[in-house]
Amino acid sequence: MKIKKIGILYHPMVESTSVRARDLHDFLVARGIEVWSCSAWETEKAVSLLDGTDLILANGGDGTLLRAAQVALVHQTPVTGINMGNLGFLTEFKSDEALDRLPELLAGQGWLDERTMLEARLVTAESKGSPIVAFYALNDVVLARGAIARLIQVDTAIDDKPVTTYRADGIILATATGSTSYALAAGGPVLYPHSADFLLVPIVPHLTAGYSLVIPSTGVVELKLITNNQATLSIDGHINIPVSSGAVIKVRTSAKKARFLRLREQNYFFNVLEEKLRGKK
Numbered sequence: 001m002k003i004k005k006i007g008i009l010y011h012p013m014v015e016s017t018s019v020r021a022r023d024l025h026d027f028l029v030a031r032g033i034e035v036w037s038c039s040a041w042e043t044e045k046a047v048s049l050l051d052g053t054d055l056i057l058a059n060g061g062d063g064t065l066l067r068a069a070q071v072a073l074v075h076q077t078p079v080t081g082i083n084m085g086n087l088g089f090l091t092e093f094k095s096d097e098a099l100d101r102l103p104e105l106l107a108g109q110g111w112l113d114e115r116t117m118l119e120a121r122l123v124t125a126e127s128k129g130s131p132i133v134a135f136y137a138l139n140d141v142v143l144a145r146g147a148i149a150r151l152i153q154v155d156t157a158i159d160d161k162p163v164t165t166y167r168a169d170g171i172i173l174a175t176a177t178g179s180t181s182y183a184l185a186a187g188g189p190v191l192y193p194h195s196a197d198f199l200l201v202p203i204v205p206h207l208t209a210g211y212s213l214v215i216p217s218t219g220v221v222e223l224k225l226i227t228n229n230q231a232t233l234s235i236d237g238h239i240n241i242p243v244s245s246g247a248v249i250k251v252r253t254s255a256k257k258a259r260f261l262r263l264r265e266q267n268y269f270f271n272v273l274e275e276k277l278r279g280k281k
Contacts, residue, residue, distance in 0.1 A: 011060035139178030144170025
């Protein structure tokens with residue numbers, strides 16, 4: 001792939017990421033690449049700059065990369081993550097490696113790592129039966145209690161067949177990519193990253209089913225919220241929508257994919273998993 005135009009997204013609250021973004025900008029411009037950059041928090045601005053972009057560099061941690069994936073979704077632009085955070089499951093290389101490794105990407109090396117995303121549609125009483133909007137998650141869709149520390153009740157169906165009613169702090173629906181994130185912390189299993197299946201993991205269930213479910217790629221999960229207090233629908237941890245009792249969320253795998261341009265060997269995942277779970281950076 002011939003790379004002519006690159007976008008750089010950075011974490012706006014960590015000064016070192018904006019400094020590194022300027023270094024990357026100067027490095028690329030000196031090599032004849034058209035470059036734009038902005039905060040990963042300025043989604044609309046980033047999308048407006050996206051046309052014709054061949055690659056997005058996400059300069060931060062996994063959170064920055066998740067935001068970059070939302071921007072990239074418009075044209076399914078490939079993303080490469082530069083890790084300046086703590087965990088970096090999704091990022092490709094460390095900050096101090098970036099300038100040495102970028103020429104390999106510019107020379108057309110690397111491979112595309114495609115990841116399944118989830119599509120969530122929210123229906124509320126106010127929307128009168130019509131979905132408000134479709135949301136897309138690379139990691140997870142979470143329906144959870146709000147500021148008041150009380151359990152919520154969630155009537156759950158899969159493919160229009162009732163499964164159970166959860167009484168819990170919430171429900172996580174996670175992709176294979178997200179299976180190493182919040183879902184893992186809540187006791188869920190790790191899925192191979194290229195699996196199209198997804199997970200349903202209850203959060204601190206009380207006197208109700210506490211096991212995780214692996215949902216096939218063709219499955220549709222419906223969550224109906226029952227609560228006396230406001231709850232929250234969270235998409236990848238950074239899109240957060242207050243929801244009230246009666247809200248229904250339908251979640252399925254999306255036809256859209258997240259695409260990462262990588263230089264690692266294609267069987268890198270299990271080595272990275274072992275390193276990260278042992279706390280190595």
